[in-house]
Every structure is written in structure tokens, then in C-alpha cells.
Amino acid sequence: MQIALEARNLVKQYPEVRAVDDVSFSVMEGTCFGLLGPNGAGKTTTVEMLEGVTPTSSGEIWYYGAPAGSRFREEAGIQFQHTALQDYITVKESLEMFRSLYDRKANLDEIIETCSLGELLERDNRKLSGGQRQRLLLAIALVNQPRLIFLDEPTTGLDPQARRNFWDLVKSIRAAGTTVILTTHYMEEAEILCDDIAIMESGKIIIQGSPGDLLQQHYKNVIIEIPIGEISGSLASIPHKVLETEGIIEIETNDVSEILRELAKLTSGLNQLKIRQPNLEDLFLDLTGHSLRA
């Protein structure tokens, strides 16, 4: 397996803020790499520098062992977070127009099938639902049969069902050997889709690795959740890490039985109690002290 894309010491300096501060990482061919972080962390700026649509202040971008140039532009597929298409143009015409811009061309019928656009081909771009629109933007990103595809917050604003459908699409693209670079602030999305992740905060990468490895390195415990309204006494007697977020008490422990006994003394019932494994959201919270969606 070789390196498909490499970011070397990327910096983006605006007059009053350093949006990206010395970011480096490598993306292996055929994998899904996730760039995670809250809004304003610098994910989109980083990705736009990689895509070549935003100039870097300093740093280098390498594509298959050479500085990214015209070959990269021909072989990369891109789905931006916000993209408007031309008014009065149908789905089919949009696909054909973008396909004509590349020498490298995918089979349009296959893309239409993959992205379930068959029934929408004659529909005006303006009349698509959020999910349909995201599928079209993904299809446009595939018209050049990309070796590498960028997906910037592709499921933001979609309902849970549309989001899950989109994940299936991304999985099928990856299964076909396409390298995927995904930015998201949905940790669940990253855990499901990504082989490797980098979490960004204030323009820097604060941690990098595979989701499984990162969680294994940081957590040996499970998390017990119970609504704060269920507790009638003080939690001071519980000898473990206790956090309160959005009305939920979270207790991190390696001894569930002990915690259940202590909680039984403080509440009339444990019907609302949940036990779960720590996730990337917990990891981000532990590393930065605030929630991803804060």
C-alpha cells in the first residue's frame, strides 16, 4: 500500500487568525481518512488547501510521491460542504457538464445506479431534497472516476435515515478502491467509515490514529449514564471520574457492580441507566475539556 496524499507542515495564516497551524498527515491508498473536529477547528480550510482551491501560506501537498498538480486535479473528486449548482439545469445535465470537464471519465450509468439518481435525472437541481442533493454532489465528485475523493461534511443537515444511506454509498465507493478523505463533526460517522482519523482543535491536530487504537489506548473502562433527575443524593461517595453533560451523569469505571450498588442508594430506580463503551466524542471531551458540538 502506498501513500496517496501527504500534507507536510500546512499553514494557513489569515490577517487576524492562523486557521491551520503546521498540520501534517499521510493518507494511505484505498483507505478512508477522517479529519474530525468541532466547527471552526480548521478542517475545511485544511481540506480546501489539499484540494487546491485555497492557497497555502506555507507547507507542501504531495500526491502519489510528487507535488500535487494537474494530475491531482484530473484524478481527484471533490464534494464541498456547500455547493450551489446552476439553476434550471437538470440532474443529468449537471452530471454531463462536469463529466465533460475531465479527460478521465467514469461510466455515467454506473454512477447514476450507485447514487440512486435514476428517477431524478430530469429533475431541476433546485427541486432536490437535501439527501437527493447530497447524492447528486457525490455523483458529480465521481464523474472522473477519482482515485481520491474528498467529502467535506457530507451528511450535515441530513436526517438519520438519509445519513445512513449516505454512509452505505461511501462504503461502496471505498470498497471499489477509491481513497476517501472525510471531514465531519459526527464521531459516529468517523467510527463507522474511517480507517484513520486526525482530530483537529484550533487549527492543530491534537491526536491521530485509527479509531479503535485511539480508544483502546485511552480507555480501559466503560461509561455508565443516568439522567441527573434520577439522582436524589450526593455523588461524592462514588470513587470514579464523574461528568455531567446536558442533564446526563456519566461515570467512567472498570467496576460496574460497585457503581450500580452506590447508585442504588441514591435513586429509587435504575430504569433510565445505560452502560456503553467510550467513543470518539468522549475522547475529544477528555482531550479538550469541551464537547465537539459546543
Added chain:
Amino acid sequence: MWKRIFAVFRARNLEFVRDRGSMAWNIILPVTLMLGLSFAFGNDRTQFTVGVLSADDLPEVANHPFLDTRYVEFVPIKDQQEGERKISRHQLDLLIDFGSPQRYWVNPESPSGYFVEIALLKTETENSTPFQKSPIGGDAVRYVDWVLPGILGMNMMFSSIFGVGYVVVRYRKNGFLKRLRATPLRAIEFVVAQVASRLMLIMVFTSFVFLGTQYFLDIRVDGSYLTLLVILSVGAVTLVSLGLLVAARVTSEELAGGLLNMVTWPMMMLSGVWFSLESAGEWVQKFASLFPLTHILDAARAVMLDGASLIDIAPQLLTLLLMSAFFLTLGAITFRWHPR
């Protein structure tokens, strides 16, 4: 490269043609203006105009009793050929030279010329030197004949500059340009596609309006239609290029609107759309020569009213081509795909 240009060209055409409101406006505005003007200015003038050949200002009234004639406007004419041209077009009813010998030119087919000539001859006395008469033929140029190139040019100007300028700014603002930037499409390819698309649409609509008004109003065209097509096409390219230049970096539709108005309104007022600039000050004429519309209208009127050939309008064509090259080059260099 050409495939990419054609792809963007085709998509832009489809977008425009399916936007029925904008498309209809490109026809309704000029047709309405032409019909309104032909109605308003359809009748002949009631006041008489006499040109007086003079190096400077008009001679004093005391020099000749004819200069004291009521209902006659006397205008100084410096160039005899220019005066004769106006006589042939019925733009002057009579041209008079009080020099030696005393002469006058009149169009025998002009009813106004007939009456003014009678008035002139009535002022002759037995002691005065008789005038020598020089008849000059030619059909009248109605105001609608004269103003049609202006209206076509104005419509082309608004369609080119606003049509392209606003669209590019909208594309930039909503991120469509940024999406195109992520493809192998280059700025010059995008710019050429926009120019070609708008040029084709403008020429189709301008031809439609022109043929329609010619059919209903019998517009005068003394020159070749092909020459007219050439000047209008080159002019449209210049105006579209100007629109692209104005929109090359702008990201706000409000700012774009202000800039586009700033560019178009002086042209509409000073390029000779509604009235001739011949009597305007020299500096106004020099200032107006900076505008592409001035050269388009000069050349189009020369072709339509004087039967000018391609050679005759070569200076205007060359000026417009140079302007186009300048606007396009600067537009492509300064072009910005997306807001900072």
C-alpha cells in the same frame, strides 16, 4: 480545452433559455422602446433647421435679413461635406454659405427644404447678390431609423454587462465557481465560455428584435447586413468582456450592481443612444470615445444610414477589438474563483 469550454457554454445557454422571465425581458424592452419612440416621434418636425457654413460662431443677424427669419433654428456647420450629408438625410432643411459667392444647398425631396428655400429667396432684393443653388438628393432619416442602433446597442449593453456580471458574481457567491475551480477547468476557459454563450444569445435576440422592427417600421439599412452583423458581434464581445472584467473579483451582488450601473449609465447617457453628440462639447465627445458603446453606435449608424463598408468602419472595429483584448486579459488575470 474546447470540450471543457463547450460544456460550460452549453450549460450556461440552457440556464439562460430556461429562465423565461429574463429571456422575455431581452425582447420586450427593446421592442416596447421602439414602438413607443416610433409613436412619439413618428410625426415630422415643425421647426426648420438651417445650417450656416462658418468657421466659428453664427454670423450676426445684421449680416443678412434671412438670419432674422422666425421659426428657423440656425446652427453653425464647420465642414461643408458634413453639412451636405445632413441635407441628404433631411437632418438639415437647408445649408447656406454667406461667403463669396453666396450659395445654398437644399434637398429637392424635402418638404421643409422647399419652404425654407422660399423664405430665403424672399429675402433677396434687387441690389443683393443672388444665391447659387446646389440640389442634393437623399431620403429622410427618421428618428426611429437613427435611434434603432442606439436601442439595440443599449439592449446589448445591459444584456452583456448585467447578464454576465451578475451571473458570475452569483456563481462566485453561491460556491458554483469554487466547485468549477476544483476541476481541470482554467479561468480563461471559463471566461471564453461565458463570452461565447452570451455572444450567441445576444446575437440571436438582437437579430430577432432587429428583423421584427424592420418588418413593422421599415427601418432603413443602406449598408450590408453582414457588415452590420460584424460590428454588432464585435461590439457584443467587447461589452461582455467589460462585464466579466467588472465581475472578475466582486463577491457581493450589491457591489456588483453599483459597479455595473456606474459602467452602464454613463454609456447610456453619453454614447449617443438617444441623441447625437455632435453638438456636445469637445471634451464630452472625447470622454464618450472611451466607451465601447460609442464606437458600436457610430459604426452601426454608419452602416445603416450611410451605407458604410467594413473598410469605412475599420477604426471602430479595431478600437473595439483592442478594448476586448484588454478587458478579457485583465479579467482573466484578476479573476477570482471564490470569496476569500
